[in-house]
Amino acid sequence: xxxxxxxxxxxxxxxxxxxxxxxxxxxxxxxxxxxxxxxxxxxxxxxxxxxxxxxxxxxxxxxxxxxxxxxxxxxxxxxxxxxxxxxxxxxxxxxxxxxxxxxxxxxxxxxxxxxxxxxxxxxxxxxxxxxxxxxxxxxxxxxxxxxxxxxxxxxxxxxxxxxxxxxxxxxxxxxxxxxxxxxxxxxxxxxxxxxxxxxxxxxxxxxxxxxxxxxxxxxxx
Numbered sequence: 159x160x161x162x163x164x165x166x167x168x169x170x171x172x173x174x175x176x177x178x179x180x181x182x183x184x185x186x187x188x189x190x191x192x193x194x195x196x197x198x199x200x201x202x203x204x205x206x207x208x209x210x211x212x213x214x215x216x217x218x219x220x221x222x223x224x225x226x227x228x229x230x231x232x233x234x235x236x237x238x239x240x241x242x243x244x245x246x247x248x249x250x251x252x253x254x255x256x257x258x259x260x261x262x263x264x265x266x267x268x269x270x271x272x273x274x275x276x277x278x279x280x281x282x283x284x285x286x287x288x289x290x291x292x293x294x295x296x297x298x299x300x301x302x303x304x305x306x307x308x309x310x311x312x313x314x315x316x317x318x319x320x321x322x323x324x325x326x327x328x329x330x331x332x333x334x335x336x337x338x339x340x341x342x343x344x345x346x347x348x349x350x351x352x353x354x355x356x357x358x359x360x361x362x363x364x365x366x367x368x369x370x371x372x373x374x375x376x377x378x379x
Contacts, residue, residue, distance in 0.1 A: 160319060161320075162256055162264070163308075164263070165322065166265055167267065168350060184239075194217075199213060237270060240280060245283075249371055252375065262314070265292045268302055298310070308338075319333075320340070325352075327362065341366045342364035344367055
């Protein structure tokens with residue numbers, strides 16, 4: 159029927175869930191090594207403007223060690239841990255309907271290969287998306303704003319294509335330019351990036367907005 163490409167973070171799942179997964183992983187690691195209270199470390203990270211700065215201050219106050227985990231370790235753990243995240247039932251239903259109606263599914267996402275692959279594997283997205291249809295910026299050497307991942311998919315059959323994302327700063331310019339349908343999943347209040355639309359750069363704005371991913375099937379009919 160058509161090719162439907164998705165952004166990953168804050169589109170197929172809520173990115174804040176990945177962030178909180180990293181906090182749990184870090185707190186469990188420090189609890190296991192030093193016996194520091196897990197719940198206190200989670201509270202410190204949850205209630206701070208910068209989670210890792212807050213945790214680092216807590217560690218400095220509670221550990222008399224010359225060598226200990228620092229912010230650099232926290233960032234690497236955040237990037238490389240295998241996250242405890244899952245697809246919602248709604249997203250699973252949408253993906254299964256797309257497969258059942260002979261749509262091709264792709265993912266275009268910016269980020270590090272290890273981080274994004276860990277997310278994709280934890281979410282079980284390999285059940286719905288062929289590996290050659292997963293385009294990660296670090297792996298292909300180009301991000302969304304370069305246009306390269308979209309041009310790679312544009313060469314494929316079928317000719318009808320759409321992209322579903324959440325970030326007007328980089329998600330919709332190239333789909334618009336290539337004649338795809340561009341669709342923005344509206345922020346439920348938890349998104350990482352702003353969805354402020356641009357009056358001066360209308361080519362960056364989506365053609366359509368949806369409140370829930372389940373509305374996508376109606377657009378594609």
